[in-house]
Amino acid sequence: MDRSNTKQQILAAALDLFSTQGYEATALSQIADAVGIRKASLYSHFAGKQEILDCLLEQLRARYDSRSLFTRARWDDPAFAARQADITPDAVVGDILAQIRYILHDPQISKARKMLLIEQFRNERMARLQTEMNYENVLRYFEGLMEFLIRRGSLRIGDPEIMAAQLCLPITVWLGLCDREPDREEEVLALMDRHVRRFFQINGREA
């Protein structure tokens, strides 16, 4: 199956270029060059430029839905919650920071994050995807975590929605800063660490 290999290479190259230059500013010839074929050969795999984008978004959504912790976690499922029952607060902090490091560096995820960011005002589908992947699902996950930790008595009683926002939204901004200025990653990771620890300290039971 050489075909699907080339097709995947095309999609990878497109994501690469779209995530730095944007869709409109990326020429098909650039994508072809990156793959090592002629521009016209792209039409053996896709009907046109738009279909490359459509296929790319479809694939991103499928991978995200099947692989992201934020969509898989179902706090209202007793079996899922039970599996987290004996986790310590320090382990929660560790899990969060590890998850951040993964999200920050995974090439596919970070490129998708950049592409959705710079295309959000030109493409409604991308705007929706951006909101879902980088806001709603993350927030819902952390809201579940807050409810869980409150129910378990690890956190003081409070509004889980706002608590989730206060925990994860600063991290969202810092991820964006790292995308923009990768040199500052160390500084940002240190801030995240202080932030998460302070959050659990100030919202902890014995505050």
Next chain:
Amino acid sequence: MDRSNTKQQILAAALDLFSTQGYEATALSQIADAVGIRKASLYSHFAGKQEILDCLLEQLRARYDSRSLFTRARWDDPAFAARQADITPDAVVGDILAQIRYILHDPQISKARKMLLIEQFRNERMARLQTEMNYENVLRYFEGLMEFLIRRGSLRIGDPEIMAAQLCLPITVWLGLCDREPDREEEVLALMDRHVRRFFQINGREA
């Protein structure tokens, strides 16, 4: 001075288009159409497309530096701090929410925010401006506010840098969400209100 009038119209139209389509995807003919002149007439005011962008950025920076609360506020200046001395915590909350509403709706500010966001990976100057205007200066302002309120005894002792981040970074994300999906503004403003109030409640002296 018809010249400077037209020049301002061109810059305004350019900001309009750049903020929704991006720089590369915006044609000079679109800018000219928006102003109501021919494309070639743009060259009576600017040497080329790039100079329109340069001039626009220069003007945005100048206006921001001279007008933004975040650059003007100097908490380490005793005179400035003294002017805030008798403000109540509720008034602080009100000030913050009012400032958010202004930043959210001012046409120039919101368009500049969008343009910097979608161009940050293609233009280093815009990346720097984005970080300064929408991250560093805001954070520094709130860090000063935190130090001030802690010194005054209105807030519990804590790390002012992290506290500032926890207060203002969720708001940053919510501003972005409103830019992306303006329909959700009401919902977002309600979240901001709950967030700011909870922040001052949980970080308040008697917590």
Next chain:
DNA sequence: CGTTGACATCCTACCGCTCGGTAGTTATAA
């Protein structure tokens, strides 16, 4: 086993169109 033919994949060459930018000209207003 060697030949054949259908199909997939890539190629070169080209199309019409729009881009950013230029040259030279006209209208206006001090």
Next chain:
DNA sequence: TTATAACTACCGAGCGGTAGGATGTCAACG
């Protein structure tokens, strides 16, 4: 009269996309 700022007309380059031919792969068949 002179300077400015608008205009019309055009340029070469690059765009997304198309037509048609070259090459390679592989199952079917005598």
